[in-house]
Amino acid sequence: MLKYRNFNKILELATTIISNYGHDIGEILFQPSKGNVAFGCDKENWAFTLTTFARIYSKKFGVDIDKMKEKLWGDNYYDTKNKRWYTEPTNEEGEKLKSSFCAYVMEPIIKLSRSIIEGNAEQMNKIFTSIEISLTLKEKERTGNDLLKLVMSKWLNATDAFLEMIAMHLPSPKAAQKYRVSHLYEGPQDDEVAASIRDCNPKGPLIMYVSRMMPTTETGPVFAFGRVFGGTLSAGQKVTIMGSVYIHGKKDDLFIGKVQQVVSMLGRL
């Protein structure tokens, strides 16, 4: 139970910070049963959300994924004898039950890790077949931490969990700019620039935020790295540049420039 309580402590602290902010951002509370909290280890390259485990169990038992997700967190206890769910840690006969998060999520991971570290080959192979992992002959020669890292990253790959979490639970620009426009744009909220940001409209007036300038060589060009909030940026376009001390409606720190080239970053500076 200690583990579960410690997780809850972290979640509670984060939640108190978040709950001070308005609800216009949408669903921002950390709720493991929704799938926006991942658990894992970066060094060994494994991580999972409750969606990962709900998917495994829903396939195994033929239950709905969303129902399974709800059951895997919080005060939910499954009695394997009576085959029913309880919200109390004891069943009618007074037997103590393990919470579903501990029994169905943490315990398999702990069992697998321990059997690999201790070198218990029999138990190891039993778990490998149940989680459908097959190793090549060369991989079987590995032991200890090396093997643990390999098996865990095959079973609960961190990348898959992260990408799924980011794609599913973080907003798309189209969704996010709807509520961010009042924060991003100082001018009147009903003009065409605000509308361009709000709808993320590629045909509207161009508006771009430059987060940093990146010089290349001593005399070479300077790249402006930023994000286009509305409109389309193209080479040769004339743009108005607002400096850092520009105040809406005044003419200080205001320049007119020309876009020489548009480049897209593909993983390097």
Added chain:
Amino acid sequence: MVWISIEQVRELLSKPENISNAIIVASIKHEKSTITDSLAQKAGITNYVLQSMLHKDLADYDQERRFTHKSANVPLYYESGISEKDKNDAYLINLIDSLDYVNFLSEASAVFRITDGVLLVVDYLEGVSLQTEVILHAALDEKVRPVLMINKIDRQFLELQLDAEVQKLQ
């Protein structure tokens, strides 16, 4: 490693519903770079292993030039496998890679302005540190939606030898 062409990136870019702009924030610099590297290695469009070597050179170069190179963009490709009727199941995730955590606070608002979401990494044993708290505040001020990752949960059962259920301490 996913190799997709510039044309495919361009096609994905024209569908704003399937784009996510995200940033990773961790309390230790090392944590973040392992996560970024593992993400970029699997789903990055270009070869990030080579790039991270380039990154190192660049960091030296930056120091020479007395400016620090703090954020760059790594596009990641993700297929959800769940295809709905009107939604394409291919996603483009723009991972904004901010380099240094300590120097990060000063740039926080500028970086958060170009993202829509943040992946917050919290150490399981240490809990939410003050720095993380400040960063979370900065993100929420910019109306950036967070998701959480609780890291190093293996230390619990490998180092401390605790079971999933320890009814009571003592």
